[in-house]
Amino acid sequence: MLKKSGFAVPEKSFSPQDFTLASLDGSRKSLSSFKGKVVFLSFWATWCGPCKEELPSIQALYDRLSDKGFVVVAVDLGEGQAKVAQFVKEHNLTFPVLLDGDVAVGSAFGASSIPTNYLIDRSGRIIARVVGYDGTDWTSSQRLDLFKKILAM
Numbered sequence: 001m002l003k004k005s006g007f008a009v010p011e012k013s014f015s016p017q018d019f020t021l022a023s024l025d026g027s028r029k030s031l032s033s034f035k036g037k038v039v040f041l042s043f044w045a046t047w048c049g050p051c052k053e054e055l056p057s058i059q060a061l062y063d064r065l066s067d068k069g070f071v072v073v074a075v076d077l078g079e080g081q082a083k084v085a086q087f088v089k090e091h092n093l094t095f096p097v098l099l100d101g102d103v104a105v106g107s108a109f110g111a112s113s114i115p116t117n118y119l120i121d122r123s124g125r126i127i128a129r130v131v132g133y134d135g136t137d138w139t140s141s142q143r144l145d146l147f148k149k150i151l152a153m
Helices: 049-068 081-090 104-108 141-152
Strands: 020-023 028-030 038-044 070-077 097-100 116-120 126-131
Touching: 038 049, 038 141, 049 070, 049 141, 070 104, 081 097, 097 104
Parallel strands: 038 070, 070 097
Antiparallel strands: 020 028, 020 097, 038 116, 116 126
């Protein structure tokens, strides 16, 4: 189902390198703090056209599934807090946004093209990745069914 939904699937799931970054409110959050939830980890930037196209769909996905143990963690690459905060406010984004000012985390995750999105299961293991945005809504029935099945695991 992951491949049919546009994801690349590794031969074996694996634990990603943990990281801690500043959030927009100034607190620091680590990836490991979301363990126990299904995490949609998205690397993006405010200037990225495809990122801007997919963010409303990602927000809709978060709105539909956040009460079921699903979280979106959006990591902005290389931009300052004020610029990202303004963008988040203008686009009514409510999921956690973290700042990777020196792009070290993005580089460690191979996010040289954005958007780059990872799907991490409840045990904290990467199960899939997708690079780019093909225009498919993240709340399409096929993708929603997929996320619901992963949440039920």
